[in-house]
Amino acid sequence: MEELDKQLALRMITLFSGAVKGIAFYPESHPAIRRPLLELDRLFGTALAQAGEITWGVIDGVMFFGKHLFITPSTAVADLTNRMMEKEIDRIVMGSGLTFDELQGFVRLLADTSAGFDELCARMKQKEIRHILVARPTLPEDRDAEDGEEGYALATYGQALGAIRGVCRDIEQGRIPSSAPVIGVVDRLVGITMRDPSTLLGLAMIKDYDNYTFNHCVNVGVLAMSLGAAFGMDAEGVKEAGIAGQLHDIGKTMIPKEIVNKPGKLSSAEFHEMKRHSELGAKIIREMEGLSPRVGQAVLGHHLHYNRNGYPEWARGFDYDRMIDIIAIADTYDAITTLRVYQHPITPRAALGVMQKLMGTILDGDLVTRFVEMMGKYPVGTLVRLDNNEIALVHRPNPLDEEAPVVRIVFAPDGARLPQPREQRLVERDGSSYARIAAVVDPLLKNIDVGSLINRGHY
Incomplete structure (x- = not known):
């Protein structure tokens, strides 16, 4: 089977995206629609004659076509990616025997913004579109319970990245972003959170x-x-x-990149410019459809601090609810546990200690207390040394014993790196002890990228 050239794959995606966008405004007989569809039909026909089947779709918010990934997408690729994510389409499979009428009918159905995944499938069946199949991400109930939930959460995290990329790209290009991809992916994250909040903590x-x-x-x-x-x-x-939370920093898209990405301390003038990002973000959110005023308020006020002495200064006197303080806590924790050019990250456990010192001034004390309880003594993602000299990554808290979370062993007692992390309960269900945590380990000292482990599904 001959692999499609990447430029040809891009041409096919571009034609398809243009047809989907245009068919909402023109009849199928219009040259602006018929010409790209005829070319697309010819290209698909040639490709299917060689390959028999073509699979394309979205993975981790990135469009793929066969073996090709489009990491830096064109506008056409981005538009189609967003539309597929809105409809929860994970992949599209084109089969040999595809007709022009099927292709045209599918484009028409995909252009209908009101039809979700289930309705799309029902209409495809009704119109006898037999040589095109669509699939959505596998739901957790279709997988083994724990591994399935983690895999689903990881895939959804990737979709969230794609949604934020799309929002920022739209802003940079002067367009009002669509809120649909963000709302859709957050809906899926809500389900995960309400079932088991700890599943998402490792992804952070x-x-x-x-x-x-x-x-x-x-x-x-x-x-x-x-x-x-x-x-x-x-x-x-x-x-x-x-x-x-996902939109809290979108105003930075409108701040000069040399300020946002500056490796050192900002000058007074640069900091004054940077402080504008919260009000710029709130303005963007007011222009987006389907977002509640509460979201815009939280974005505007996420740097106001618990004592309301932060910025923007003109907004200090507004009546805010606790949403802005929740965002501030999440923002602080992620920022101080992240490596930056100008900052050595601190461990998750140490970060909780730093945040406790900010209680009552920068951060809401009641919320910090609840956050610390939620994260546990050894937060998910903490690297620890056990008293048997193994090095392990905290995988899941243990509500019955915060000293004994579920871990994944990364290094053996002799210091050898395990080819695959091994899950281990520190205290078994019968009460017997496997090992105890002796100390917290700095991942940088062991040359471990915790995020990389998690992103590969090995946390």
């Missing part, structure tokens, strides 16, 4: 230093949702916290 340790803004936004959303759920918020409140 995923750090991509080259794409700090995207990862930071998603991590703050994840942490805010977990804290909101732990504090007793209902599903709608948790959802709003997740959306506000």
Whole structure:
């Protein structure tokens, strides 16, 4: 089977995306629609004659076509990626025998923004589109319970990154971003959070230093949702916290990149410019459809501090609810546990200690206390040395004994790195002890990228 050339794959995605976008405004017979569809039909026909089947879709928010990934997408690729994520389409499979009528019918159905995944499938069946299959991400109930939930959470985290990339790209290109991809992915994260908040806590340790803004936004959303759920918020409140967390820094997209990415301390003028990001973000959110005023308020006030002596100064006197303090806690935790050019990260456990010193001034003391309880004595993502000299990563808290979380062994007692981390309960269900935690280990000293371990599903 001959592999498609990447330029040809891009051409096919571009034609398909343009047809989906245009068919909402023109009839199928219009040259602006018919010409790209005819070319697309010819290209698909040639490719399917060689390959028999073509699979393409979205993985971790990135479009793939066959074996090709489009990490830095064009506008057409980005538009199609967002549309597929809105409809919860994980992948599309084109089969040999595909007809022009099927292709045209599928484009028409995909252009209908009101139809979700289930309705799309029903209409495809009704129109007898037999040579195109669509699939959505596998739900946790279709997998083995724990491994399935983690895999689903990891995939959803990747989709959240893609949604934030899309929002930032739209802002940079002068467009009002669509809120649908963010709302859709947060809906899925809400389900995970309400079932088991600890599932998401490990994902907040995923750090991509080259794409700090995207990862930071998603991590703050994840942490805010977990804290909101732990504090007793209902599903709608948790959802709003997740959306506000993911969008809290989008105003930075409008700040000069040389300021946002400056490796050293900002000058007074640069800091004054940086402080504008919260009000710029709130302005963008007011222009986006489907977002509640509460989300915009949280974005505006996430740097106001608990004592309301932060910025923007003109907004200090507004009546805020606790959402802004939840976002502030999530923002602080992720920031101080992340390696930056100008900052050595501190361990999750040490970060909790730093945050406790900010109680009552910068951070809400009641919320910090609840956050510390939620994270446990050894937060998920903490690297520890056991008293048998093994090195392990904390995988899941143990509500019955905070000294004995579930871990994944990374190094054997002799210092050898295990080829695959091994899950281990420090205290078995019968009460017998495997080992105890002797000390917290700095991952940098062991050359361990915790986020990389988690991102590979090995945490």
